[in-house]
Amino acid sequence: xxxxxxxxxxxxxxxxxxKSGAKLYDSFWKYIAKTLAEDGSVEINGIGVFSxxxxxxxDDKSKAESKIIFTPSAAFKSEIGVEI
Amino acid sequence: MAAKNLNxxxxxxxxKNKIISKDNIKKGKDLESLVTKGIIExxxxxxxxxxSNFGVFRKTSAYVSGRNVKNVEFIPNEALQxxxxxxYVSKKEGQFSIKKILKMxxxxxxxxxxxxxxxxxxxxxxxxxxxxxxxxQKSKNEMRKQYNNDLSGDADTTxxxxxxxxxxMEDENVYATKEEDLVIxxxxxxxxxxxxxEYKEELIExxxxxxxxxxxxxKKGDTLWDISAKFLDDAFRWPFLxxxxxxxxxxxxxxxxxxxxxxxxxxx
Numbered sequence: 488x489x490x491x492x493x494x495x496x497x498x499x500x501x502x503x504x505x506k507s508g509a510k511l512y513d514s515f516w517k518y519i520a521k522t523l524a525e526d527g528s529v530e531i532n533g534i535g536v537f538s539x540x541x542x543x544x545x546d547d548k549s550k551a552e553s554k555i556i557f558t559p560s561a562a563f564k565s566e567i568g569v570e571i
Numbered sequence: 572m573a574a575k576n577l578n579x580x581x582x583x584x585x586x587k588n589k590i591i592s593k594d595n596i597k598k599g600k601d602l603e604s605l606v607t608k609g610i611i612e613x614x615x616x617x618x619x620x621x622x623s624n625f626g627v628f629r630k631t632s633a634y635v636s637g638r639n640v641k642n643v644e645f646i647p648n649e650a651l652q653x654x655x656x657x658x659y660v661s662k663k664e665g666q667f668s669i670k671k672i673l674k675m676x677x678x679x680x681x682x683x684x685x686x687x688x689x690x691x692x693x694x695x696x697x698x699x700x701x702x703x704x705x706x707x708q709k710s711k712n713e714m715r716k717q718y719n720n721d722l723s724g725d726a727d728t729t730x731x732x733x734x735x736x737x738x739x740m741e742d743e744n745v746y747a748t749k750e751e752d753l754v755i756x757x758x759x760x761x762x763x764x765x766x767x768x769e770y771k772e773e774l775i776e777x778x779x780x781x782x783x784x785x786x787x788x789x790k791k792g793d794t795l796w797d798i799s800a801k802f803l804d805d806a807f808r809w810p811f812l813x814x815x816x817x818x819x820x821x822x823x824x825x826x827x828x829x830x831x832x833x834x835x836x837x838x839x
């Protein structure tokens with residue numbers, strides 16, 4: 488699975504055990520979620536920007552919503568082979 | 572969108588949450604690039620890449636204007652989406668409406684009613700206390716009057732105890748005391764026959780009880796504490812001596828040669 492591959496890279500590069508690798512990976516994304524919630528946006532170098540966008544209600548009955556959107560960086564798109 | 576110094580803050584976060592130790596800070600510094608590397612390598616081969624409890628990266632493809640356009644999208648985790656949504660309130664939600672105002676009025680009225688009931692209960696209890704306090708004070712006043720009336724006849728004859736009605740407050744030798752809710756006026760005087768450290772003892776009758784009255788002349792080195800221990804058999808009763816001998820302003824400062832009047836109930 489892709490997740491375990493990501494963790495495997497951490498384990499290999501940082502020379503830590505499996506448990507620490509998984510904990511570090513989880514912590515990274517927890518931190519990203521926390522920063523996103525507090526600041527409204529967060530950028531990961533080489534990947535792109537996560538940001539919260541508020542959408543206005545269409546009519547009186549519907550409620551306003553907050554959405555998380557991701558804007559990939561050109562480098563990221565290029566690296567994974569999607570359209571730039 | 573301005574890029575944030577993710578590494579620096581993230582290292583702080585890891586350290587604060589005890590995920591890494593001080594010795595391992597170096598390892599955390601490369602984390603952002605390593606995670607990026609993992610995601611890129613994974614997405615090169617696969618169409619999806621889960622981001623722990625954050626969400627999923629998914630590669631998409633769609634035909635636009637007759638050509639296959641590939642893109643990458645982020646699908647947030649449901650819990651993350653909920654937590655983010657909960658933090659933001661739209662303008663419409665924040666605006667005051669009649670419904671909200673009415674709701675607030677009802678809440679305020681409810682609080683006021685609760686307070687009114689609470690004060691009502693407290694007042695009921697306090698009223699009883701106040702009534703009993705007033706009754707108590709009245710009975711004490713009556714007792715005082717009674718005692719003063721009883722004493723008024725003795726004042727001229729004993730010359731020791733007089734009522735507050737006929738006392739001469741200008742007289743330097745007049746001291747006042749308050750003991751057991753009974754206001755009495757005690758006349759004290761300096762006895763020229765008594766040398767420092769000497770005392771005279773006599774018996775007086777007051778309110779049906781016999782008291783020993785000591786006229787003592789303070790000697791050098793005396794304290795109210797010592798005198799209380801000597802005459803009252805209890806050093807801790809020194810405030811009683813201070814109370815009786817009102818000319819003493821500071822109980823820590825008593826002058827040798829000054830008179831001290833001491834009353835002790837004669838139990839024998």
